[in-house]
């Protein structure tokens with residue numbers, strides 16, 4: 001346990017340096033502030049003091065208005081497994097647009113069938129409905145579960161992020177285990193927090209306890225098989241299998257939120273690697289091939305509640321842009337590519353992930369700072385292309401749960417989330433929450449470059465510790 005360090009002097013220095021490094025992005029930020037809240041959309045992109053404003057992107061790199069070629073580990077919120085703007089997708093889209101196909105949303109076509117067929121085959125789901133964002137997918141999956149079971153309570157993991165939707169906005173930030181949990185947004189019904197049970201990740205005992213206490217009132221348990229925004233940690237096999245068993249025992253719908261993990265670790269869902277078949281799976285990010293595609297996929301008897309056979313009980317029509325033809329063309333092209341190249345893509349991503357985690361840890365160690373990356377694989381997930389450095393005050397600190405890495409008394413959260421990001425931007429390297437995801441377009445040279453940049457950053461940080 002430790003009190004957070006004060007980095008304000010170094011942060012101010014870095015911010016001033018960054019303003020000199022990127023004057024055009026700084027000026028564009030001033031302009032953006034006149035019309036947009038905080039100068040843009042999606043708060044995670046709006047780095048303080050201002051974000052780099054992009055003009056192009058290719059592979060592992062993006063270019064900003066100041067002419068910097070930035071090595072990017074954010075990769076479209078972890079979506080772009082083949083890097084930015086891969087030829088295989090852009091050429092398919094260019095051909096389609098030239099032939100007069102792509103923006104005629106409002107109809108349906110063979111593409112929707114083809115993508116749904118791939119998703120069912122690769123995830124074991126029976127039915128799919130498309131939508132346009134991960135948040136809509138998780139919200140609709142929860143509505144389906146509540147309608148199917150006729151129960152109200154939703155269980156989720158503390159620190160788990162399922163998108164900005166009502167049930168997902170409870171138990172997200174680290175709150176020192178504070179109970180009762182409250183909605184982390186104004187504007188939501190007060191009663192909502194009473195409908196959500198917050199449990200801990202990788203804690204089968206607590207899960208059993210929560211099922212014992214609430215099981216007969218629970219509609220669903222929504223959980224990521226690989227924790228994303230909460231800190232990049234895989235579920236233990238025991239935890240996920242226990243979740244499956246308890247859901248069966250109490251008649252609770254198991255929703256695996258695979259918005260990040262779907263098609264990132266294999267050409268399909270991650271639940272399969274645990275031998276766990278969920279009742280519903282939510283998918284987005286990778287499956288869109290860089291376009292906004294999301295889906296709920298799962299058991300026919302649950303999914304039918306949003307269709308005619310189920311009396312359209314659940315109002316999950318999909319939305320104007322659901323199954324958008326250009327988006328689904330990108331999705332089909334990417335998913336087909338991933339299925340066909342599975343044996344090359346995923347071992348390569350895993351190798352790059354392992355090298356990245358090592359490079360970051362080595363760089364900090366060389367400057368006398370202890371860093372341990374999360375994003376590592378385990379017995380079920382054999383390789384991982386995710387990496388984020390954690391800076392625990394105690395080297396023996398377990399990093400199994402979002403609370404372990406987001407408690408400022410246990411880990412140097414300010415260094416990971418803000419200082420490191422800003423300092424790396426001065427090195428023309430882009431990370432979010434301190435890390436990110438690899439794509440097949442990253443190379444060993446890129447990782448060496450990251451390692452050198454981390455070393456220079458670590459040297460500066462060390463002086464402020």
Ligand SMILES: Cc1ncc(COP(=O)(O)O)c(C=O)c1O
Pocket residue numbers: 077132133134135136138161162163164224228229257258259260284285
């Ligand atoms: C696991 C998980 N679920 C859901 C979402 C929400 O997805 P979206 O941002 O597309 O709404 C996210 C977004 O980061 C996510 O990581």
